[in-house]
Amino acid sequence: MKEKKYTDRKQTTGKKQSPERKPATWKKADGCALAKKCGGCEYQGVPYQKQLAKKEQEVKKWMGSYCKVLPIVGMEDPYHYRNKVHAVFDRLKNGTIISGIYKEGTHTVINVDSCDIEDELSDAIIRDIRGMLKSFKIKTYDEDTGYGLLRHVLVRRGFTTGQVMVVLVLASPILPSKNNFVKALRKLHPEISTVVLNVNDKRTSMVLGERNITLYGKGYIEDELCGLMFRISPSSFYQINPVQTEKLYEAAVKYAGLTGKERVFDAYCGIGTIGMVASKTAGEVIGVELNRDAVRDAITNAKRNNRKNIRFYNDDAGKFMVEMAANKEKVDVLFMDPPRAGSDEAFLSSAVKLAPKRIVYVSCNPETLARDVKYLTKHGYEAKECRPFDMFPFTGHVETVCLLSKLHEAKHHVNVRLDMDEMDLTAAERR
Numbered sequence: 001m002k003e004k005k006y007t008d009r010k011q012t013t014g015k016k017q018s019p020e021r022k023p024a025t026w027k028k029a030d031g032c033a034l035a036k037k038c039g040g041c042e043y044q045g046v047p048y049q050k051q052l053a054k055k056e057q058e059v060k061k062w063m064g065s066y067c068k069v070l071p072i073v074g075m076e077d078p079y080h081y082r083n084k085v086h087a088v089f090d091r092l093k094n095g096t097i098i099s100g101i102y103k104e105g106t107h108t109v110i111n112v113d114s115c116d117i118e119d120e121l122s123d124a125i126i127r128d129i130r131g132m133l134k135s136f137k138i139k140t141y142d143e144d145t146g147y148g149l150l151r152h153v154l155v156r157r158g159f160t161t162g163q164v165m166v167v168l169v170l171a172s173p174i175l176p177s178k179n180n181f182v183k184a185l186r187k188l189h190p191e192i193s194t195v196v197l198n199v200n201d202k203r204t205s206m207v208l209g210e211r212n213i214t215l216y217g218k219g220y221i222e223d224e225l226c227g228l229m230f231r232i233s234p235s236s237f238y239q240i241n242p243v244q245t246e247k248l249y250e251a252a253v254k255y256a257g258l259t260g261k262e263r264v265f266d267a268y269c270g271i272g273t274i275g276m277v278a279s280k281t282a283g284e285v286i287g288v289e290l291n292r293d294a295v296r297d298a299i300t301n302a303k304r305n306n307r308k309n310i311r312f313y314n315d316d317a318g319k320f321m322v323e324m325a326a327n328k329e330k331v332d333v334l335f336m337d338p339p340r341a342g343s344d345e346a347f348l349s350s351a352v353k354l355a356p357k358r359i360v361y362v363s364c365n366p367e368t369l370a371r372d373v374k375y376l377t378k379h380g381y382e383a384k385e386c387r388p389f390d391m392f393p394f395t396g397h398v399e400t401v402c403l404l405s406k407l408h409e410a411k412h413h414v415n416v417r418l419d420m421d422e423m424d425l426t427a428a429e430r431r
């Protein structure tokens, strides 16, 4: 198979980009040939400045009635930003093995050799795995019959460290000739730092199963973000666009207005990234996260970066919040970064009871952000401002960070003074 050239992402993350909207160094305008079938990039063929304007407009549509929406922060180079690439494997009727993505709204696999938004090295590794399957007699998994072995391949790359993790998602824990397979793959790509076999033996549309077996290396990769080193396990969440993530976190921590004394709560904390960045200028940080592997990563990350003022808990954020509120605990600043579905009332009502002075809400869905901000603004908070970030160029998605601050008591209690003489009282009532 012809080797495709890929660029070194180290240079891209190193360079600082302006936080304001800037003209993109525009290379292609005609778009991707697969865009219509794939459905992943609804803005393929749309000039980048126009994409940014549409996303800013979208955030204004949802958030404009609550607060000022600052200009969107775009990328200088909006290509190949994804540090995580996922490919589903299948076999055509004529026996040809294909790998790529599901056609929008279906489970029909479309073959993808390369993608404008994915890391190019990761695409090359996936193409080469596809090319190796026949000689290793590895059958692709058939979702209808449940027959076959290889379901998906996930490649994650630390753009700063250069470390690469390959996750082979199999329907069984047994990969025949596994040592030779890993050896052959590493011969093609010596830059691979770890290979993990993930067992997914369920009839499910979830990509990853629960069991990971390390075939080569440490079973995780590390990447540097905001001057800190983070360990990332196969099923832990890690932002897919590190160039924009650094800008997003910088804005989020700035909104928090930390002075070194605050008690900070990082809800939906993943591997602890936001909390760890905040811990540099906070008194104490508490992080909570549902995914066990991510919490394990977060604890290791705190040790690795010598952060002594941060603790992580493995729990549902809503449940944890309710318990904190019941124990009458207080926090000064709340960071919250829930999944697309947003938060829930258990979480939000307890957040109000904990009464943080500031809430910094990071969201990848402006609609659920607006819904949750509506709740908070009805319960003693004021949305101050928000700023969209283009974390996902060419797609319709947009990330937003929003600052809310607690209204002073004076603002939500109206004090009324009445003179006794002004009141129409009987002599008995006067007494």
Ligand SMILES: C[S@@+](CC[C@H](N)C(=O)[O-])C[C@H]1O[C@@H](n2cnc3c(N)ncnc32)[C@H](O)[C@@H]1O
Binding pocket: 237, 238, 239, 267, 268, 269, 270, 271, 272, 273, 274, 288, 289, 290, 291, 294, 315, 316, 317, 318, 337, 338, 339, 340
């Ligand atoms: C958008 S990610 C943000 C992670 C992290 N703040 C970051 O920037 O990398 C949302 C995280 O919430 C976690 N999560 C989902 N539902 C949760 C829940 N009910 N309670 C706690 N964490 C949850 C997910 O596992 C994921 O790590």
